[in-house]
Amino acid sequence: MGRPRSGGAPAETVTIMQRIETKLIHGGADGDERTGAVNVPVYLTSTYRQSGLGENSGYEYSRTGNPTREAAEKLIAELEGGAAGFGFASGMAAIDAVLRLYGAGDKILIAGNVYGGTFRILDKVFSRFGMRYGVVDSSDPASVGRAISPDVKAVILESPANPLMTVADIRAISEEARARGAQTIVDNTFMTPYLQRPLELGADIVVHSATKYLGGHSDIVAGLAVAGDEETAEKLRFIQNATGGILQPFDSFLLARGIKTLGVRMDRHSENALRVAGFLSGHPAAASVRYPGLEGDPGYELNRRQASGAGGMLSFELGEGWDLRRFLSSTRLIALAESLGGVESLMCYPAGMTHASIPPGVRREMGISDRLVRLSVGIEHADDIIGDLEAAFAASGA
Numbered sequence: 290m291g292r293p294r295s296g297g298a299p300a301e302t303v304t305i306m307q308r309i310e311t312k313l314i315h316g317g318a319d320g321d322e323r324t325g326a327v328n329v330p331v332y333l334t335s336t337y338r339q340s341g342l343g344e345n346s347g348y349e350y351s352r353t354g355n356p357t358r359e360a361a362e363k364l365i366a367e368l369e370g371g372a373a374g375f376g377f378a379s380g381m382a383a384i385d386a387v388l389r390l391y392g393a394g395d396k397i398l399i400a401g402n403v404y405g406g407t408f409r410i411l412d413k414v415f416s417r418f419g420m421r422y423g424v425v426d427s428s429d430p431a432s433v434g435r436a437i438s439p440d441v442k443a444v445i446l447e448s449p450a451n452p453l454m455t456v457a458d459i460r461a462i463s464e465e466a467r468a469r470g471a472q473t474i475v476d477n478t479f480m481t482p483y484l485q486r487p488l489e490l491g492a493d494i495v496v497h498s499a500t501k502y503l504g505g506h507s508d509i510v511a512g513l514a515v516a517g518d519e520e521t522a523e524k525l526r527f528i529q530n531a532t533g534g535i536l537q538p539f540d541s542f543l544l545a546r547g548i549k550t551l552g553v554r555m556d557r558h559s560e561n562a563l564r565v566a567g568f569l570s571g572h573p574a575a576a577s578v579r580y581p582g583l584e585g586d587p588g589y590e591l592n593r594r595q596a597s598g599a600g601g602m603l604s605f606e607l608g609e610g611w612d613l614r615r616f617l618s619s620t621r622l623i624a625l626a627e628s629l630g631g632v633e634s635l636m637c638y639p640a641g642m643t644h645a646s647i648p649p650g651v652r653r654e655m656g657i658s659d660r661l662v663r664l665s666v667g668i669e670h671a672d673d674i675i676g677d678l679e680a681a682f683a684a685s686g687a
C-alpha cells in the first residue's frame with residue numbers, strides 16, 4: 290500500500306505521539322527546521338528584520354514573541370492540555386498576569402494554604418486597585434461553593450498544598466465554581482503536568498512556578514500560565530505583551546531542557562519520597578508524617594483519583610525529645626534552604642521560614658506546628674537521604 294519513504298518507516302506505521310513521556314521530549318517546537326539542530330536555538334535577539342512595511346516572519350519584537358520562549362510556551366500548553374501557554378520571569382509574575390484578567394470590584398477566593406506570595410499579592414497589591422479576596426478551605430468543596438457570591442470571579446487553589454500536603458478535590462471545586470460563573474485557577478507547581486493535569490479535571494487556568502520541578506535543577510527563576518480556552522488565552526496574550534514580565538530566551542531554553550527529564554525525575558522524586566515517608570513513619574523522631582503517597586494519609590485516596598503519583602514533597606513533626614535547632618543544622622546532604630523541586634534534597638522549617646510572617650496563633654490553627662519540618666526529597670539515592678536523616682536525628686536526640 291503506502292510506499293516506504295527513503296530511509297524511513299512506512300507512512301502507515303507512523304503513529305501520532307501522545308504519551309506524556311514522549312511529549313516531554315518532543316512536544317512544543319521540536320528542534321530547529323532550518324539547521325536540523327535537535328534543540329530549539331537560544332534566539333538572543335530583541336528585534337527581527339522586516340522585509341517590507343507590514344511584512345514580517347511572524348516575529349516583530351521579543352517582548353511580544355521570541356522563538357525560544359515560544360518553544361517552552363507551546364510545550365507547557367501541550368503538556369497541560371491547554372489552548373496556549375505563557376512564559377514569565379517568575380511564578381509570581383505568572384500569577385500577577387493571571388490576576389490581571391480580573392478587575393476592580395471583583396472578588397477572588399484563595400485557599401487558606403496557597404503559596405504565601407499569592408496571598409501577599411492580593412492582600413498588598415491588587416487590593417490597592419479595588420480587587421478583593423476571601424479565604425476558603427479547599428479541603429471542603431461544598432463550603433467553597435457556598436462562598437462563591439456573584440462578585441467572585443475566580444478560585445485559586447493548590448493540591449497538594451504546602452506544608453501539610455493537603456489534597457484538594459480539583460474536579461469538585463471546579464464544578465462548584467463553574468456552576469456559579471467563576472473560574473478555577475490551579476497552581477500546579479508541586480505536581481507538574483506529568484502527575485496531574487488540572488484542566489482535564491475541569492479547571493480553567495493553570496499556573497506554575499517553573500523555578501521548581503519543571504526547571505528541576507535550582508538554576509532558574511521562571512513562571513508559566515496555561516489558559517484552558519481560546520478566549521482566556523487571548524486575554525493573557527494581551528496582558529503578557531502589555532505588562533512585559535516575560536521569560537528570557539536563555540531561561541526559556543533551560544526550562545525546556547529541564548522539562549525533557551521531568552518524567553524520570555518525578556518518578557524518582559515520588560519513589561524516594563515514599564521511601565523517606567515510610568522511614569519517618571517508623572522512626573520515633575518523627576511524631577507525625579504527611580505525604581499523600583502514604584497509605585493512611587488524609588489525602589491518599591483523593592490524590593490517587595486525580596493524580597498519577599504523589600511527588601517529592603512531604604512534611605513531618607520532629608518529636609519532643611529531639612532538638613529542633615540542632616536537627617536543622619545537622620544534615621550534611623540535605624540543605625536547609627527555601628525553594629523545592631530541584632534534583633537535590635532540601636529541607637525547610639515553615640514556622641521560621643516560609644510561613645514566618647503568619648502570626649503563631651493563626652499558624653497553629655492551620656495545623657503548622659513549631660516542630661514541623663518540610664522536605665523536598667531529591668533524586669539522590671534514597672538510602673543516602675535516609676542515612677542523612679538518621680545521622681541528624683542521632684546528633685539531635687536527647
Ligand SMILES: *Cc1c(COP(=O)(O)O)cnc(C)c1O
Nearest residue numbers: 379380381404476478498500511
Ligand atoms: C515558589 C512558588 C511560587 C512562586 O514562584 P516564583 O518562581 O518563586 O516566583 C508560587 N507557587 C508555589 C506553589 C510555589 O512553590
